[in-house]
Amino acid sequence: MAKYKKRKDGRYHTSITLDGKKYELYSKSIKELDKKVIELRVKYEQGLMLKSPTVLFKDYKERWFEAKKPMISAKSIASYQSILDNHFTRIDYMKIVDIKKTDVQYVINDLIDKPNTANKTYMTLNQILENAVDDDILNKNPCRGIKKPKIETKEKRILTDEEFYLTEVADFNDREKMFVIMSKYCGLRPEETRALTKDDFFINNNSGYVRINKTVVYVSNKAIFQQFTKNSSSIRDIPLFANILPFVRYYLSSIQTNKLFTNLSNKKDEYMSSQSYKWLIKKIKDKIRYKAWELKIEFNEKGFTAYTFRHTYATLLYYSGINLKEAEYYMGHTDSKMLNQVYIHLDKQALRENNSIEDYIKNKLILNKQTIQSKTSVQDSVQNQIEIEKVT
Known part of the structure; x- marks a missing residue:
């Protein structure tokens, strides 16, 4: 195993000798240097030097x-x-x-x-x-x-209160509703939702969770299954809230295949194609729009994507009192940079809408007024007593 030495400039250094030639490698971290060592050896073995x-x-x-x-x-x-x-x-x-x-x-x-x-x-x-x-x-x-x-x-759009309600009452079919639930109440990335199978769900009588450890991505419109997630932090167990548990249990029992989202064609057990996925999102958006028209509720389609549900989940974590580190785990992030921005934004919004300072000022003014009135009343009483004594 290569020996690493930390330099004065903060970088780590090692040297490797291959076929009599010495190679000097530098990196900002031991992990990155390990990767460089492996890459160098692989290239050497493959004759790519x-x-x-x-x-x-x-x-x-x-x-x-x-x-x-x-x-x-x-x-x-x-x-x-x-x-x-x-x-x-x-x-x-x-x-x-x-x-x-x-x-x-x-x-x-x-x-x-x-x-x-x-x-x-x-x-x-x-x-x-x-x-x-x-x-x-x-x-x-x-x-x-x-x-x-x-x-x-791009601004990370979330569902407005009205849109959140619309996604609850829109006339989704079971497949559409399951996709929305897993995105909105579990915060899954679209590629994570597309890869779900029945084996990923662990449910008992009163609670349950879903395990995220794989993805389905699209390359040239073809579905590619990957036995890994976006990063190592994306492997996680997400709790299933009580409000969605009955439907999740029903949906898992109602479908015939192990995969949750397959092509709506003769090939029933294949992951949905890119075209099938686009059609699913289009139908979800159409049904939200129709319900908005029916209930005379505003629905602004600008910036609305499948990720809108995931971003909304981040705000649910915030308002539920979940701390930043826990939220980072549930969202499957390697760091809290994006979530930190969301939390800071919501903190600022809460401060803007917070009436505590204004209430304090109002109460202080009222208290001051009462104190002044009380002092004035005492002074008037004393003055009146003096006047009475003068007369007598």
Whole structure:
């Protein structure tokens, strides 16, 4: 096992000798350094160690990607493939050693009107060139010092009180209702809900929970089953609230397949396709809209997605008094960054709507007024007594 040493700059360092050549590896954490050691050994075993200063970027990126594939999900593979195929034409036929900071900046500038894609492209290029440094092809990563493009953040929409009620009374069929329940009252990501099976539910007479440990994602409209979640923190047990337990128990007993959400076709035991999923969400939205029209309740469809239910679940945790650490577990987050923003926002909202300060000021003014009136009354009484004594 490699020995790690912490440097003065805070980074960890180790060296590995392969076939008589020494490789120096650096990272910010031991976990990340462990990963680099494993990747280096895998590449060496597969004969992917490109050391020639004449190697072209297009050849190196392909070798890098082949080594990375076994360690990432199907959806990530598709995302990386799209970036590698479409956004490095400027530097594909350049030698790795000739790529300068300016060339990297031009690659990013080409995507100035697509900030999210620019961010992914930068992150991918940074990984590839860091790898080239580890392989002793480059002395320095030309991505260093370049400002990472900011991701366009979308406001996390939640259900309004009226919409929350609409999702309770809309005329969903059993399949639609089960999807809404698992999203709204368990906070599951869509890819987690799509992967649910009967075996994931543990229910007794009065309580129960659902275990989240797998996902179904879509690549080129094809359903891909993955025996893992978004991250290690996403593996979790979510309690089933008393208000949904009877329906969950009924739904599990009513379906014929082990999978909860399958294609509505002859192939009954296959996970639902991308088209089938889109149709499910469309029907849910349509039925909410129709019930809103029927009850004359406002329903603003702008920004409404399957994630709206999950974001609403985060607010339910807040108002239920669940602390941030527990909420992080229930939501399946690796850190509390997103939830912290939600909690801070709701705290600020509560403060804005809080009347305690205003009530205190009102009470203080009333008390002051009563005190002044009392003092004035005493003074008047004393003055009157003095006047009486003068007369007598």
